[in-house]
Amino acid sequence: xxFTIGDYVAGMFIGALTALSVRAAVxxxxxxxxxxxxxxxxxxxxxLVLGLVLSPWLGMFExxxxxxxxxxxxxxxxxxxxxxxxxxxxxxAAAIVGMLFGALVVLGVKIYNRALRGAVVDTGD
Amino acid sequence: MDTETQRKWDEASRTFxxxxxxxxxxxxxxKRRLFSKIRxxxxxxxAGTGNDFKFFPPGQRIIAIDISPKMLERAAKKATAYPGxxxxxxxxxxxxxxxxxxxxxxxxxxxxxxxxKPVAGLRELYRVLKPDGQLLMFEHVRSKIGPFGILLDLMxxxxxxxxxxxxxxxxxxxxxxxxxxxxxxxxxxDIVKIIEAVKG
Numbered sequence: 001x002x003f004t005i006g007d008y009v010a011g012m013f014i015g016a017l018t019a020l021s022v023r024a025a026v027x028x029x030x031x032x033x034x035x036x037x038x039x040x041x042x043x044x045x046x047x048l049v050l051g052l053v054l055s056p057w058l059g060m061f062e063x064x065x066x067x068x069x070x071x072x073x074x075x076x077x078x079x080x081x082x083x084x085x086x087x088x089x090x091x092x093a094a095a096i097v098g099m100l101f102g103a104l105v106v107l108g109v110k111i112y113n114r115a116l117r118g119a120v121v122d123t124g125d
Numbered sequence: 126m127d128t129e130t131q132r133k134w135d136e137a138s139r140t141f142x143x144x145x146x147x148x149x150x151x152x153x154x155x156k157r158r159l160f161s162k163i164r165x166x167x168x169x170x171x172a173g174t175g176n177d178f179k180f181f182p183p184g185q186r187i188i189a190i191d192i193s194p195k196m197l198e199r200a201a202k203k204a205t206a207y208p209g210x211x212x213x214x215x216x217x218x219x220x221x222x223x224x225x226x227x228x229x230x231x232x233x234x235x236x237x238x239x240x241x242k243p244v245a246g247l248r249e250l251y252r253v254l255k256p257d258g259q260l261l262m263f264e265h266v267r268s269k270i271g272p273f274g275i276l277l278d279l280m281x282x283x284x285x286x287x288x289x290x291x292x293x294x295x296x297x298x299x300x301x302x303x304x305x306x307x308x309x310x311x312x313x314x315d316i317v318k319i320i321e322a323v324k325g
Contacts, residue, residue, distance in 0.1 A: 121309040
């Protein structure tokens with residue numbers, strides 16, 4: 001239970017921090033491609049730093065893999081929204097969207113992991 | 126002896142237990158399940174600080190090697206607590222001083238992400254394994270899932286400085302060394318795996 005809750009809290013934290021950081025760097029009217037690339041770069045830096053910090057408490061791969069999706073794809077997504085001024089109107093709303101995105105990614109990775117888990121090769125020897 | 130690798134893992138030994146605390150808890154049951162298959166004369170390669178000794182079934186006679194004397198210093202207490210026999214020896218997997226066909230079981234845990242010449246190391250394991258012996262591995266490998274694989278490639282130059290590579294094809298390396306896969310199991314995504322192999 002500790003690890004399950006920890007996974008979601010970590011994902012939500014990384015999502016919120018990515019959303020707020022991208023909001024600080026991207027302004028409405030910015031070229032969307034540049035905004036998305038900038039957002040992805042910011043997200044990757046955040047996921048690398050926080051992933052390393054959180055790994056001892058939550059496990060290296062269980063932290064880094066969802067964090068990478070949140071950072072890379074979330075950063076692009078938030079950058080796109082903010083450049084179009086289609087993003088959340090307040091910082092609180094942006095943080096909430098980031099948290100929701102983070103939680104959804106963690107859930108998605110857990111479901112994907114469940115699908116992949118198990119024998120790939122088993123000769124029965 | 127590969128002194129560069131030895132120095133890296135001597136350094137890593139200071140924080141190793143702390144960094145692997147969560148992994149031990151999350152992955153421990155899978156390791157215990159794998160190690161329940163241990164039989165006969167057993168070699169553990171890269172014992173580290175001995176964190177995995179607690180997952181061994183009791184009553185075994187195991188030789189546990191590591192390239193890092195600092196790691197082995199930390200492992201000594203855990204080896205004493207094991208309800209069986211664990212003999213610790215400083216050794217490089219690339220040059221094992223054992224005769225051919227010495228072991229019934231060889232165990233590795235997150236080892237071949239770090240061995241500089243993995244296929245050569247695995248060939249050495251092939252040599253010291255008995256013809257009917259088994260290789261039991263708990264390893265992390267490069268993901269074949271696009272974004273995860275790219276991420277592991279990007280992180281490897283950094284992780285290599287502190288410890289392991291994150292993008293090794295250990296399943297392929299096991300086969301290149303001459304082993305035949307008996308079982309391959311995904312433990313976390315397609316990154317953390319149980320690999321069981323026998324002589325081909």
